[in-house]
Amino acid sequence: MEYMVDSNNIIINRLCDFDIEHILECGQCFRFYKKSDKDYIIVAYDKILRITQDKDEIVFHNIDEEDFNSIWIKYFDLERDYTSIKKILSDKDEHLHRAVTEKDGIRILQQDTWETLISFIISQNKSISHIKKLIEDISKRYGTYIGEEDEIKFYSFPTIEQLSQATEQDLRDLKVGFRAPYIADACRKVINDEVNLSRLADMNIADAKNELMKIKGVGPKVADCVLLFGAKRYEVFPTDVWVKRIMEHYYFENDTKIKVIHEFAVEHYGTLAGFAQQYLFYYARDFKIGKK
């Protein structure tokens, strides 16, 4: 990865297949704040990062080379060749071609598994803006203060040990509603090693999914999201209402079962199903494809 160091900033020129707006707004992550167009603050891995983009020049503000190399190259998946992925997907069919062309700057972030697990447990039956607020409140209450930016105090996402301090009632007080016992069960099973998050990346994909679904409140869709966004398992295809809508619109009739759609996608997109899903999801949501 070629980059320049300029005072406290790290600058990458001519990076293709990278659009910071697409990456952050496509629904895969929740801890980011838009300052203005292509100017964001991100909280991840106990760090605060301000990132700006002007066409193909990307600036990582106030970070050292060590963090850049050890955290942010992986986080932004900078070593993956998205041009090839996009070409393969575009050649599959015209629908995917359109989604990939429209949302050409998406990258799948490599996020922390634990944070992804709790985030997507929270995500069920919630709008993205509210998911963001709940995760923020949980971090403020149980995470660690990590610094200030624009006079806003930022807190890391709580560790397993930190979040395990919360009782079910504590969680209800944070307005997570019926998800409180789900989060509590995730804490319990992960801290007792009944569910092992560190092995998800290497397990057989069906086993990995079942491992996550041992947790109450984790079904097929949440498990797929954790595997894709938090465990680098790109062969999954999280099938939610938006993906169902766009798939019905392009490939099926209305009222097709999620199971049928899911099986088709895993077969049709293969090892790139996760990437395909994210282009389709963001495209569908942004243009309200298939929404009645």
Added chain:
DNA sequence: GGCCAGGCCATCG
């Protein structure tokens, strides 16, 4: 005020 939000669980036939 009703409806829906990146679903899942419990309960029923």
Added chain:
DNA sequence: CGATGGCATGGC
């Protein structure tokens, strides 16, 4: 099994 409510809360 497959289908159907119910679920906490907030925004529109």
